[in-house]
Amino acid sequence: MRENFNDLLWFLMVAEERSFTKAAAKIGITQSTLSHTIKRLETRLGLRLLARTTRSVSTTEAGERLRQSLAPRIVDIETDIAALTAYRDKPSGTVRITVSDHALEQLVWPKLRPVLADYPDIKLEFSRDNGLRNIVEDGFDAGVRLGESVEKDMIAVRIGPDWRLVAVGSPAYIAGRGVPKAPQDLIGHNCINLRMTSAGGLYAWEFQKAGQALRVRVDGQLVFNSTLPMVDAAIAGYGLAYVPEDLVTAHVAAGRLQLVLDDWAPKFAGYYLYYPSSRQNSPAFKVIVDALRKHS
Known part of the structure; x- marks a missing residue:
């Protein structure tokens, strides 16, 4: 049968306060309830733990031994609980x-x-x-x-600004294949495709201009499932890539890539x-x- 730890804690409170009145006030119970609980504990253990007089309460030899055993363990438990509370509040x-x-x-x-x-x-x-x-x-x-x-x-928390998808190609590629004037012209170009992981299909390039929206399914020699290598492939002259603008801004400024169909580039909501x-x-x-x- 497991021990009632409340009885032990209440005994410890009385032993340390040396007063049923003070201990009962700290615990938040009546003095008679506390006295009954201690008597029940003593009966269960078959030992007298407290010596009571009209003026004071003191521990017997058995009660003092129990107090000395309980006190440090309670302190350890309180320390562990405090540590758990700190863990709860600490970002980890x-x-x-x-x-x-x-x-x-x-x-x-x-x-x-x-x-x-x-x-x-x-x-x-x-x-x-x-x-x-x-x-x-x-x-x-x-x-x-x-x-x-x-x-x-x-729950959705905005973490970034709006951005555009842009079509780009190397100057050498564009010089050899020409500049597409409209999204439909991409049918005659070598385009670098992106495979969508969830659906498994190839991304259809989305364009928009003056309220007109177009989706073009392009073809080419290369397919990636990541936009980052598409940029490298475009720089190397393997075709046109359709990628987020911030990935190619520096390359366009340095002349490694050229924008095409810029007036058709749609903006996405971040x-x-x-x-x-x-x-x-x-x-x-x-x-x-x-x-x-x-x-x-």
């Missing part, structure tokens, strides 16, 4: 995020890199994936996707961090959300 633990390669390289990692230095007990795990993932079923804490892709039952509304957010997760949040 692993945060798992599914994120596209573009968002990771250009937005998420630059913002979260300082977090690791400021919070050494936080661990980050990134799954680089251009498809849409079920973050609940797949065990992620959050995902990063374009705002238009986030499901309505998720990246969002999303996570279930039912999620119980840990201190570590809150640090991550605040670090990524787009501040106006």
